[in-house]
Amino acid sequence: MTTTDDTAVETSVDTTTDIAARKAALRNRLKDKRGSNEAPARAGTAFSIAELREHQPAFRGLEAGHRACQGCGEALGARLVAESAGPDVILTNATGCLEIFTSPWPQSAWRVPWIHSLFENSAAIAAGVEAAMKHLGKSTKVIAQGGDGGTFDIGFQALSGMLERMHNVLYVCYDNEAYMNTGVQRSGSTPHAAATTTSPAGLERMGKRHLKKDLLSIIAAHHIPYAASASVAYPVDLRRKVRRAMEVEGPTFLQVHCPCPLGWGHESSVTVEVARLAVQTGLFPLVEFERGEVAGVMPLRNPKPVTDYLKLQNRFRHLFSNDPRAREEREHLQALADHTIEKFNLRGEEADPLDSEGADTVRRGGLVA
Amino acid sequence: MLVLTRGGYALPGTSTDFKTGTWRTSRPQHQHWAAPCHSACPAGEDAQAYIAQVQENHPREAWETIVTVNPLPSVTGRICPHPCEQACNRGSFDTPLAIHSIERFLGDEARRQGWTYPVDPGRGAGAAVAVVGAGPAGLSAAYHLRRRGYQVTLFDALPEAGGLLRSAIPINRLPRDVLDADITRILGLGIEFRGRTRLGVDVHIDELRSDYRALFLAPGTAKAKAWSVDGAVPTDHRTALELLQEWVAAGSLPTPQSVILHGGGNTALDLCRAMKRAGVKEVHLVTASGLPGPGTEPDDIINVVPRELNQAVEEGITIHPHRTIQRLLFRGSKVVGVEMVALRKLPTKSGRTGRIAFEGTETLLHADMVIPAIGENVEPTGFSTLLGGKEYFRPNNPFGRLDHTPGVFVGGDARGDRGTVSAAIGDGRLAAIAIDAYIRQGDDPEENGRDTIDFAHINLNYFEPAPRVEEPILPVAERTDTAEIDGPLSGAAITREAARCFSCGNCLACDNCWTFCPDNAVIKTTALAKDGSHYVFDYEYCKGCGVCASECPCGYIVMNPE
Amino acid sequence: MLSALEGSQALAQAVGLCRPGVVAAYPITPQTHIVENISKLVADGRLRCELVSVESEFSAASVALGAAASGVRAYTASSSQGILLMAEVLYNISGMRIPMVMTCANRAVGAPLNIWNDQQDSMAVRDSGWIQLYCADNQEAVDTTIQAFRIAERTEVPVMVCVDGFVLTHTLEPIDLPTQEQVDRFLPPYHFSRALDSRNPLSLGTCVDPSFFTEARHSQHQAVLRATTEIMAADRDYAGIIGRSGGGLLSVVGPAEADVAILALGSVCSTVQESMQLFPQDRPVKLIKLRAYRPFPMAALREVLQGVRDLVVLERAIAPGSGGIVGMEVRSLATTLTQLPRIHNYAVGLGGRDVPIEIYPRLVEAITRADEPAWFEIFDLEPEKLPVEDR
The missing domain is CATH 3.40.50.970 (Thiamin diphosphate (ThDP)-binding fold, Pyr/PP domains)
Structure with missing residues (x-):
């Protein structure tokens, strides 16, 4: 049997050499490269894609090479958020797909400081980071991230506490409406009648029996300065909301609707289309709250029938069977959409450039103003 | 050897070490389709391309794009029936782009700003080529040959170049200062113009064939088609073209109480309007074609500029669509009317379409004068050997190359299968290409082989309905024989109109692919991107999800299996 | 001050x-x-x-x-x-x-x-x-x-x-x-x-x-x-x-050569120390105040346990179904000593039960009386407070 001799060890393990070298290498890598609009000034030579990657006209907080599934809405959402927020930010991340696919050691897709601790404490970690920034007198903004499981369910308490304490933190919930990382189990965010592995459709059940939690209203009820929903289908709107939230001193919240091709059962290529239909049917309203009051909505020009949205997704496939309950649940979902449209007064009176049809209008030169 | 970092931290952006491109089963690729406007343009203009340049606020480059195929945009912008607009995908969404307005604007702007044609005659073979006929086909051929460095001599029977543009297009549709300026600019590129030189009279084709390396014939059609109804001809028989040319040249017209024109082209319509303005109370146009609308197939629409049709109706012209004249009514030897019958263009037993008249639909229409406007044939003087007794040359290829007569090419109305100024301009360009190949002893170049993108490929989510700009039009009461009826549009209006373009099948540079790629696998660059695009795919990381292809508003990205 | x-x-x-x-x-x-x-x-x-x-x-x-x-x-x-x-x-x-x-x-x-x-x-x-x-x-x-x-x-x-x-x-x-x-x-x-x-x-x-x-x-x-x-x-x-130590990895009170030792963690050390002063016993006894429990100071412990014949491990927690927690680890360490002490493992003062000032003499008495050292016992248990079937 052996035991460790505790007298013959160094006082502490010095990692500075290691870290200093790595930092130096990193500084060289990032030198002049962040958020640069300028093409590299080198005449007469062709640029490789890898070089051009370093000279994109938008900040890349989330780099390529992450391991999200094809067509991942959450990866898209996180990319857009990090792009709009960075680079002077610190991100925290709840356990979940986003965390896993961005940080398989020794690699990380993040180009902003980022910390993952646990499933349920993203908001609390962010509160700690924010308190530290305050103590250090730094203006670095803190963004907490989590999926719907980490936000609606297990991390809800920490989130509520963070909001109540008025930390200067933007919390972003990437809402893909189920526990995707563990294999598509129902969450508090799963919509009514959606099939998941723990709310499967069968002879006795038509998918999830309960309703999708109206988290945004609950968050707004904390009387925080700003809480909004956004969708990956409307990147201009999403970016604006991120920037708006970043400008606010105090807690802010964004719920970003992110389709999950695997969990929702749709083609990877229609991620944006599905997200758009969620908005255009009224099932996922884009709403902004300020201090608990509705301060803005994205009006729906022509609300589409919910079946346009449902039929693209296998999680609702059972709603298109001959079972009379299928019809009933389709009508139920339509009624829920109608209710939401009425509740938030989403129906636009006339065509508006910022309504559900106009907000994604493209023009030569791009969406970025 | 990889060594664990304390606490398992990772360095930023190191995920690029992991090449997710290996996951891909299909890859996004840029596919530059032909836009419908491009495919539809007989002159070969790529409206999508030059409208893109207008969107980028590069009007001069836009004009240069046009004049690589068509040296006369301010002419075609005014008088072409613009099939591009009928083909425009935007027409299935709200209203087609006013492509003609943009084209006209650019042509006028080029003249106003003195932009020089991007022509460098210094290079090329320098051989001498003769062009016979200085109408749109001849001017186009001369121009395109000159662009390729040839020494061009342009012959015409009339003292001035312009052909029908000068002799038969009403001045209120095409102001002569516009035409003169453009022709002067084209001839100024170093083209020798010999007017008053009629083939077969002043110069002979064999001479030309021996003096020049190649020959392009674009004599147009000057010989009225034989016209009778069941063998009957009015005693005061004049063709519409004769009358129109007389009016354009001298301003004189017969003014009976009422007149019936028979035909379906601009000549007929122009004459209708001129006669109405000259004082004819009732002007009827009997045409076998239909009016634009749901009941008319696209290939059966009356071949006139659509807005002119509206103007004609405004001015009081009565149009009898889908009708033909099957009998003339006489009082003595004088025509007093016609019997019309309804007909339609329908598929026949032979498989081709034909016009079928319907028994029992006969109606009578009384008038003092009946004028045929059913077209003209090639005047054979000077060409009789080449024509071989036919009415037209009818070459069997788009380049106008005549079989058995090496080095001789024909184009324009004389081909027999054309009908518009734009088509004539296109012929001139194609012939120049073929003549160049002939002189260099190369093959005929391939025409653009791109497939045309259809409406279903456009992602309409990304476009907003927007009203089409309309040019100011003189009120009926203020219209005269000379003042231009269609007014110009401002640069701001043109910019607004250009912004409506779907950019069908070509990159809009809208950033959608770049914005929506979940994997950061689209790189925005003008350094590496080709074909007018602003993006390249980084296949090291692209997982092939297909979001970019779905969300490309323009159908410019396709997924191809690996 | x-x-x-x-x-x-x-x-x-x-x-x-x-x-x-x-x-x-x-x-x-x-x-x-x-x-x-x-x-x-x-x-x-x-x-x-x-x-x-x-x-x-x-x-x-x-x-x-x-x-x-x-x-x-x-x-x-x-x-x-x-x-x-x-x-x-x-x-x-x-x-x-x-x-x-x-x-x-x-x-x-x-x-x-x-x-x-x-x-x-x-x-x-x-x-x-x-x-x-x-x-x-x-x-x-x-x-x-x-x-x-x-x-x-x-x-x-x-x-x-x-x-x-x-x-x-x-x-x-x-x-x-x-x-x-x-x-x-x-x-x-x-x-x-x-x-x-x-x-x-x-x-x-x-x-x-x-x-x-x-x-x-x-x-x-x-x-x-x-x-x-x-x-x-x-x-x-x-x-x-x-000018004052905080207690090192562990500290020893009493004669270093004592062959009886009491090992404890936390405030109970102070109670035992005071009890030792108030109720001196014939046999030399030393108190080992274990300050560092993690890391478990194996070398330092081995040193102070050399020559100990009777070792009392006092602890204020219990691993139900096993017994002592600290005791188990000390017992495990003791197997590396040249002479294995008799180890008496007691839990005391659970849930705030007062550790009496007489704790020291009672412990000495208990280990002296025992033929076999207690593998693990709750020292201050009052079994009569339990129904018979739950004792």
Whole structure:
């Protein structure tokens, strides 16, 4: 049997050499490269894609090479958020797909400081980071991230506490409406009648029996300065909301609707289309709250029938069977959409450039103003 | 050897070490389709391309794009029936782009700003080529040959170049200062113009064939088609073209109480309007074609500029669509009317379409004068050997190359299968290409082989309905024989109109692919991107999800299996 | 300068002297007075610190984690159920090698609900990768707390300072608080080599797969083991500046050559020590005050256990179904001694049961009387209080 001799060890393990070298290498890598609009000034030579990657006209907080599934809405959402927020930010991340696919050691897709601790404490970690920034007198903004499981369910308490304490933190919930990382189990965010592995459709059940939690209203009820929903289908709107939230001193919240091709059962290529239909049917309203009051909505020009949205997704496939309950649940979902449209007064009176049809209008030169 | 970092931290952006491109089963690729406007343009203009340049606020480059195929945009912008607009995908969404307005604007702007044609005659073979006929086909051929460095001599029977543009297009549709300026600019590129030189009279084709390396014939059609109804001809028989040319040249017209024109082209319509303005109370146009609308197939629409049709109706012209004249009514030897019958263009037993008249639909229409406007044939003087007794040359290829007569090419109305100024301009360009190949002893170049993108490929989510700009039009009461009826549009209006373009099948540079790629696998660059695009795919990381292809508003990205 | 201070008050002041940037805590008896007193320091402007009054112990630990990871000295405190609610975060902090300090005001863990002192709570998280230092009295608690920050920050292993609830936290004692100048000399400003910083954007808390997880655990284990050196160094340097040791890895009271030893952790050491003075016995007995429980100071223990024939291990927690927790580890270590002592393992004072001043003679009597050493017994059990079938 052996035991460790505790007298013959160094006082502490010095990692500075290691870290200093790595930092130096990193500084060289990032030198002049962040958020640069300028093409590299080198005449007469062709640029490789890898070089051009370093000279994109938008900040890349989330780099390529992450391991999200094809067509991942959450990866898209996180990319857009990090792009709009960075680079002077610190991100925290709840356990979940986003965390896993961005940080398989020794690699990380993040180009902003980022910390993952646990499933349920993203908001609390962010509160700690924010308190530290305050103590250090730094203006670095803190963004907490989590999926719907980490936000609606297990991390809800920490989130509520963070909001109540008025930390200067933007919390972003990437809402893909189920526990995707563990294999598509129902969450508090799963919509009514959606099939998941723990709310499967069968002879006795038509998918999830309960309703999708109206988290945004609950968050707004904390009387925080700003809480909004956004969708990956409307990147201009999403970016604006991120920037708006970043400008606010105090807690802010964004719920970003992110389709999950695997969990929702749709083609990877229609991620944006599905997200758009969620908005255009009224099932996922884009709403902004300020201090608990509705301060803005994205009006729906022509609300589409919910079946346009449902039929693209296998999680609702059972709603298109001959079972009379299928019809009933389709009508139920339509009624829920109608209710939401009425509740938030989403129906636009006339065509508006910022309504559900106009907000994604493209023009030569791009969406970025 | 990889060594664990304390606490398992990772360095930023190191995920690029992991090449997710290996996951891909299909890859996004840029596919530059032909836009419908491009495919539809007989002159070969790529409206999508030059409208893109207008969107980028590069009007001069836009004009240069046009004049690589068509040296006369301010002419075609005014008088072409613009099939591009009928083909425009935007027409299935709200209203087609006013492509003609943009084209006209650019042509006028080029003249106003003195932009020089991007022509460098210094290079090329320098051989001498003769062009016979200085109408749109001849001017186009001369121009395109000159662009390729040839020494061009342009012959015409009339003292001035312009052909029908000068002799038969009403001045209120095409102001002569516009035409003169453009022709002067084209001839100024170093083209020798010999007017008053009629083939077969002043110069002979064999001479030309021996003096020049190649020959392009674009004599147009000057010989009225034989016209009778069941063998009957009015005693005061004049063709519409004769009358129109007389009016354009001298301003004189017969003014009976009422007149019936028979035909379906601009000549007929122009004459209708001129006669109405000259004082004819009732002007009827009997045409076998239909009016634009749901009941008319696209290939059966009356071949006139659509807005002119509206103007004609405004001015009081009565149009009898889908009708033909099957009998003339006489009082003595004088025509007093016609019997019309309804007909339609329908598929026949032979498989081709034909016009079928319907028994029992006969109606009578009384008038003092009946004028045929059913077209003209090639005047054979000077060409009789080449024509071989036919009415037209009818070459069997788009380049106008005549079989058995090496080095001789024909184009324009004389081909027999054309009908518009734009088509004539296109012929001139194609012939120049073929003549160049002939002189260099190369093959005929391939025409653009791109497939045309259809409406279903456009992602309409990304476009907003927007009203089409309309040019100011003189009120009926203020219209005269000379003042231009269609007014110009401002640069701001043109910019607004250009912004409506779907950019069908070509990159809009809208950033959608770049914005929506979940994997950061689209790189925005003008350094590496080709074909007018602003993006390249980084296949090291692209997982092939297909979001970019779905969300490309323009159908410019396709997924191809690996 | 000595002043009479309640334990919690003294601890709060000790924490304040260490200039934490962020303190996060959630109230739980008996930890509350510590945090209340820190809050007062902040309120009075005597401590410039972000005080985050969170909504749970889970968040308290998380906030401290986030702050420490961001380059700011962080502190929290809890007890009992709170420690258990924190458990997941505690593993996380140590696994990420984030230096911070917390106080565990030791208390029993329910059910049945009990707010009084034992050490079940800290024992429940003994394997969480934290350094655990147990304090015999409030002076030690003050000194240990100050040392803890230096230990944590040099080793990048978090430190839990265990202070018996009520017995110490709520007891007034004369305390000598070091001066700010002394503490500043002892404890350099906080520095964390991997701090979250937008100028050097590292990713912390990644997913490590089986090909490296084993090595991650090994290095963590080694780091805690090696902390013994830093614990001793901190105590030595502290003594050099302040003139008083905090208790090293362990300390021995009584004759070194005694062949009877009593080993204990926390305030019970003080009770036993006083009892030894009040009730001297014939047989020479030494008291081993185990201050460092994690790292388990194997070399130091082997040294003081050489020649011991009877060893009493007193503990204030229980591993139901097995018995002693500390006892088991000591027993395991003892197998490496040249002479295996008779080990008497007793739990005492569970859930705040008073440890009587006669504890020492009673223990001596018990081990003298025993033919066989007690594998494990609850020393102060009153079995008649139980129905027969539950005894």
